[in-house]
Amino acid sequence: MSNYQLTEAIERYLSGEMSGDERAHFEQMRKDNADIDNKIAEHLHFTGLLKQYRERIELENKLNAIHNEMDIHSLVEEMTIHPSWVVQMWRNHHSKISVAASVAIFAVLTVMLSTGFFKKQPDVQLLSREMEKIKRSNAALTHATSALATEIHKKSLGPGNYSGSGFALSSNGYIVTNNHIINGNSSKSPDSIYVQDALGNAYKAKLVYSEPKYDIAILKITDDSFEELPALPYNFKKGKSDLGEDVFTLGYSEGDAPVMDKGYLSSENGRKGDSTGYRISIPVNPGNSGSPLINSKGNVVGIISGRQTQVEGASYAIKTGYLYKAIQNVPLDSLSGKLSLSNKNTLAGLSRVQQIKKMKNYVFMVKVY
Template sequence: MPAKAEKAVFSAIIRSEKEMSDNQLTELIERYLNDEMSHDERIQFELLRKNDAAVDSRVTEHKQFIGLLKQYGERLELQKRLDAIHNEIDVHALKEEVTIHPAWIVQLWRHHHSKISVAASIAIFAILSTLFFTGKLNSHDSRFVELRDEVNRIKVSNDQLKKTVNTSLIVAKPSKPKPSNPGNFRGTGFALSSNGYIVTNYHVIKDADSVYVQNAMGESFHSKVIYTEPQNDIAILEINDSTFKNLGAVPYNFKKSSSDLGENVFTFGYPGGEVVFGQGTLASANGYQGDTTEYQVSVPVNPGNSGGPLLDDKGNVIGIINGKQTQVAGAAFAVKSSYLLKAIQNIPSDSLSKALILNSKNTLAGLSRPQQLKKLKNYVFMVKVYNQ
């Protein structure tokens, strides 16, 4: 369809949104989320979202649906990897191997401990889920009693396996070291709360087997990815390391409204081994090719800055640095903070092991830039990604 005709059809649909079919609306939402709309179409559609709560709700639901599909795909991929590990391990010879060749089992555990630990859990979950959804989970059924006994046997066996291997690990090496190499990819992240929730870019942690964050003092903490929104390049991490201590009140807050063209802005991140400050101005209210989810800023950035905060003069976080324009010197892009706030609202409650409460008080306002940076440095992290 010619561009003019397509635009006319789109405009007609926008004018008659009350008469849109579900298929038409779904098609529009998919084009919107896949960034297949022209600049004018995107502006019209966002006006529709703003003026029609039902449409905005449908967009949010569709995002969540896409996220669930992605998680399901990742679960299938994990199952394939577990199957491969299962074929690699001779479980029946395990005790003998530990006794005769302890170094072998230490190496095996180092490479596959997480998969071995969850293998039994996944099997149990799959069995119980199937029975529950088919209505066959009945505690009075003899088959349930038999299944329960089998699950208990699997659990005991798995616990014994972990205990045996952990004993071997203690003999071979008394403590688990932090990774000393720089990782396969390095980016930046910053604190959402004082208790270990961090935000970075999705492209920084994509396909990672493990993620660590390193603070300004050089201390590294293991972290897990608890939520992602690939379409907005956002990933939420949680530090789950026993050596981590709460940071104290986060000194900045997150701006809900749009920032103005020409505002002074600055970044703080890890393009290399040391934290680097960069400053500039907000150059455009939209990002690359008119993307309304992003700002364009005239701030010098490098790949390691990805995931770092973009702040205004008062110390409000207005975005997350997520890219640069190689054809234009000094042009960079940042996901708007309003989309980060929406992402936080979309995190499933069962993914949070503790409360994620954003700070509403900004203690950076009124400080000089050097004073702001001194307060910021403990809340901005280097993100290190590792792949097997």
């Protein structure tokens, strides 16, 4: 079955258009094939993101429409003659006024009150001064609306709008995650990428390079508000890790707080003997893709890439040796700063709790739109 046919089948399956026999056959395929099951999950997640994006755009359009329809001069005149009009307007239209628009109106009224505009001013010369105050009030409204739009944009990136995890390659904003998070099954580049840290700060990012055969993608934070991170506390292991070695991961599998899961390396190869990855016994969940796999000494040994649906707790990670290879393939003209992996490790000898405290500020939630 081609990718196009599979996508069409998934859409028919999720929309309930399949007959009983078709649905039973497709559900059996889903149980037997982990890739199909993952594709269904990714399809559901993608359609959810589209819905969230559409709702955000509709909210912004409503706010813009409210702002454009407001006539400040008529509003001032009406309130000056009939102050009770504000109360009446609220009674009649409060269900239609969003919280954001209410805050904007409050900003205008506060400025008017502080300037004494509601006092009677018979002097013509003073009237001209009052007009200047109205202009400032209008400017305050515009500023408040703009600030609210920014806040709405940040809130749209809140819990539930993520598609995976990633972690810092360097202190100057380079981040590694999975290629399937950024590009999915499409060759088309995403419209926008954001990363969010453990404090809830969201930053715009761009795709610098992707290596589909290793399922690796390298991002760069481009947001002006991003401040360079302190030196990374972990390094990246080039050699192979040992069977049975204790490992743990830190990623965004639940909400906007990083989650730690631990286990051990159960195979030196990945799915179906894939030599580019490890099989690990860690109960990872959706959202863990792109998380770092760390050993007890604080070395990053892999990048979480998926899980086996038929076997409880069986997951997979890409070996960091292939991360080195991907970085070597990055075109120099696509870099906007030095990209070199840390060779220093300050996590060795620390307890697991201390290691996580140091690491959590270097692990990000990755959101793709």
